[in-house]
Amino acid sequence: MALIKLNNKAVSNATAFGSISSLGSMVFIKKLTASASATLSFVDGSSGVTLDNSYKEYLFTFNNMHPASANPFFSFNLSTDSGSNYNVTKTSTAFFTQQGESGSGAELNYSTARDLAQSTGVQNISSEAGDDSDQGVSGYLHLFNPSSTSFVKHYISQTNSNFKYSEPYVMSTYVAGYGNTTSAIDAIQFSFSSGNIDAGDICLYGIA
Numbered sequence: 001m002a003l004i005k006l007n008n009k010a011v012s013n014a015t016a017f018g019s020i021s022s023l024g025s026m027v028f029i030k031k032l033t034a035s036a037s038a039t040l041s042f043v044d045g046s047s048g049v050t051l052d053n054s055y056k057e058y059l060f061t062f063n064n065m066h067p068a069s070a071n072p073f074f075s076f077n078l079s080t081d082s083g084s085n086y087n088v089t090k091t092s093t094a095f096f097t098q099q100g101e102s103g104s105g106a107e108l109n110y111s112t113a114r115d116l117a118q119s120t121g122v123q124n125i126s127s128e129a130g131d132d133s134d135q136g137v138s139g140y141l142h143l144f145n146p147s148s149t150s151f152v153k154h155y156i157s158q159t160n161s162n163f164k165y166s167e168p169y170v171m172s173t174y175v176a177g178y179g180n181t182t183s184a185i186d187a188i189q190f191s192f193s194s195g196n197i198d199a200g201d202i203c204l205y206g207i208a
Contacts, residue, residue, distance in 0.1 A: 026059065029204040034197035036068065042204055043083045044186040051186055053147040055206035059140060060188070062159065062202055066136040067129050069195030071163050073114070074126035074137045078146075078153065078179050079187035086189045087120040088153075092177025096127050101168045114175055123155075124193065127171035130163030136200060137161040139173075146185035153179035 030049050032040045042060075044051035051058060065074055077086035094114035099106040114124040129137045139159030146153050157175045162168060179185060190202060 025208045027055070027206045027208055029206055031201055031203045034065070034200045034202075037197045039189050039191045040197060040202055041083055041187060041189040042202075043079075045082075049204065050206060051146060051188070051204075052184075055208060056145045057207040058143045058146065059205040059207060060143070060190075060202055061140050061205070062138055062190075063200060064136045064138055065129070065190075065192075065200035065202075066198045067131050067192045067195055068198040069192075070131045071128035072192040072194040073124035074129060074159060074161070074190070075122035075124045075193055076141065076188055076190045077122045078185050079189070080181060080183040080185060081187075083187035083189065086122075086187070088179040088181050088185065089118055089120050090116045090123055090177055090179050091118055092116045092123060092155075092175055094124075094173065094175040096171055096173040098127070098169055098171040100166070101170075104167075105169065111173070114173065116177060118180065122191065122193070123175065123177065125157040125173065125175045126159040126161045127173045128163045129161045129192070130168075131198070132164065135162050135164075143185070143188070149182055149184055151182065153181065153185050155179070 042049045078088035079086045092115050094111040096111050097108050126137045137159050141157040144154040159173050162170050
């Protein structure tokens with residue numbers, strides 16, 4: 001990546017800037033909208049989805065994923081066979097922060113409810129999500145080099161959710177791990193741990 005050159009040594013006195021090149025870009029690929037959906041799946045080569053060696057990094061954004069039932073986790077799983085099976089072995093780590101609207105209950109915790117150790121089950125990437133009309137989950141997931149046939153498949157996620165326990169809480173959840181396979185990942189599926197996805201959008205981008 002090219003560096004910015006300040007031709008006059010001091011920013012306050014600068015009259016001209018050198019060029020910026022090779023910064024890359026975020027390319028929109030596909031948007032899926034939930035409507036009482038059990039799952040939302042992105043499968044390479046299907047319905048305009050690209051999830052191959054076109055990009056070394058893919059970004060999924062979650063916008064107000066609203067559960068049909070109270071307090072499930074938002075999750076995903078990976079596939080190496082175009083979505084016939086979502087069961088890639090995964091190992092991960094997770095922690096969350098929380099606080100109630102009154103300012104009580106502030107915590108920072110490691111989360112054994114969200115980490116995995118060589119598991120083929122879904123990867124939870126949120127804390128509980130309330131089903132009140134103004135509640136849900138938003139956030140993002142980075143998936144790195146899914147088409148590689150040499151390396152495991154790293155992922156990093158951060159989500160924000162709100163739900164009502166003794167009072168309304170906000171919970172921010174951080175998850176990182178890898179799909180322990182050298183086969184190419186060609187599909188990903190999102191769901192809640194119980195009930196349908198009542199509403200919400202997931203957008204897929206390629207990072208060039």
